[in-house]
Amino acid sequence: MTVFRDFNFKLLVVEKLMYWDETLTPAFDLREHMRERGVEDLDAHVQDNELEYTVLDEARAYFEALEIPAELLATVEELTFDGGHQVYQECAPVWDGEDDLFDVRSLDDLDLVPNLKLFTGEWELKHMIPDALEILAARGIAVR
Template sequence: MTVFRDFAFKLLVVEKLMYGDETLSPAFNLRQHMRARGIEDLDAYVGENGLEYTILDEARTYFEDLEIPAELLAGVEELTFDGGHQVFMECAPVWDGEDDLFDVHRLDDLDLLPNLKFFTGGRELEHMLPGARDILAARGIATR
């Protein structure tokens, strides 16, 4: 079982594989998941429960428990950090990108991606984690 140490980093990998490459399936859809639980209006549910700036427990549990096969991880050559990622919207459907909810806090999980060559969003990553670009460069990973 592959274990990620940084949830936000795992979400970047999920974005690439599930919503980008579509090789990790089925794609998680929070609205459908919540409809199955009897919640028809997700935005109203979020607002009524003060969940605007949080990752919904249902999404966190799904993505924390999600197994990503080693062969898919080995195929990841590029990651991107972008506040508009689909996976972020599946976790926090009314998130506005104005806080640190999805900040990466550690890069230990780079070991899980043996063929990573590029990281797009290096400036944003450096802002979240000072020294990150140096860590990537030391591993031969180019930033854009």
């Protein structure tokens, strides 16, 4: 079982495999997931329960439990940090991108993506993890 230490790093990997490459299937759809649990209006549910600035428990549980096979992890050659990722909308459907909810806190999970060659999001990365550029450079991973 592959265990990620940083949930937000895992979300970057999920974004790449599930929503960009479509190789990690089926794609998680929070609205459908919540409909199956009797929540018809997800936005109202989020606002009524003051969950605007949090990852919904249902999404966190799904993504934390999600197994990503080593064969798929080996296909990840590029990761991108971007506030508009689909996976973020599946976790926090009314999130406005104005806080650090999805900031990566650690690069300890780099070993899980052994063929990573490029990390896009240099500015964001420098602000999330002060020594990130040095860590990535030491591993031969380009940053832009």
